[in-house]
Amino acid sequence: MKTAKQELARSTPVEWAVRLLTLLSSLALGLLLVATFAGVIMRYVFEAPILGGNEIIQLASVVLVMLAMPAAARDEIHIRVDVFDHKIGRYGRLLGDILSRGIAIYILAMLAMRSWKKLADAAEYGDATNMLQIPLWPFYGLLVLGAALYAIVLLLQLIDILRAGARHGE
Template sequence: MAGNASVLEDSSILSRLDQSLLKIEKAFALISGLAIFLLMVLAVRSVGGREFFEEPLSGYVDWIMQLMPLIAILAVSFAMRDGTHIRMDLFVAQLSGRALWAFEFITTSIVLILMILLVWGSWSHFDRAFDWNAPLFSRDSTIDIGLPIWPAKILVPIGFSVLCLRLILQSYGYARAMILGLANPVGVPLVQDAAAQAAAEADNLINKG
């Protein structure tokens, strides 16, 4: 797993686009965090209702199904931007310079192609569940309390589309670094070594103190 990563900023168009997209990613990450909190509240309500009132929360599993895309999908792009997603650094740590940027460009481009296909597929799933003429615009619903499924399904292509935008920016950033031979390109996560991570954490503690 990647450690703490830094993303450099400057006045370039790439950096401005990166910062603009980051605002959307932060908003989505906040929504994901609130969804996790709501999931905990629902769990307490369900367990407490069963334990003390012999009446668990109706449709608990249905609500979990609705919240899962919020938790699992919306914050992925934010993690990708900061380099805090799951990644294998054992091989990458041995690379530097143009070889590193070439490797990052190739792998990021492959992921971008995969995500474009997933956007197309997830939109198809949403389209099958949505109907303007159906009750609650839904052709499908959850098993227990009949919640419409399309709101959860549309979150997947939305979250993946934001991730595609992030991957496009990073692919361009890596390609630019590879062509120009940049040591510290903007708009891409620069994974720090253990010493740099420790220094950054110490600075954060000092600033908070």
């Protein structure tokens, strides 16, 4: 049985990249909480809503979700439904793990490539939010970064799964 140190998905470069993105995601969560709290107080207590508050919340949400996904994949803490695991056996689980990661890698690669094109367009044409005129290209860049690292983590997990083969008792 391999230890966590021997798994490719937990190699040092991946760990550092995931930690950095998780830190940025945490900062986005803090900004999201402060912006939401301030928006509610300003709107309902002072009857003076924050101009562009929704834009800040939307952009912070993109950063929060896209940069937190690689850590969720690495630690396998995303939602899983294992209703059929006992019925399909270890080879069925192996096939399911291979297929799910393969499909996810493909979808994330497509997302990253399309977001890269949107990043280039947004930078070239100066796309920005309506109210606050916040440039959009950095957020497309963070989307690319999150999707790409998520795909890399899944690819390394797929390699680990193929190396380990079907396991008992998972």
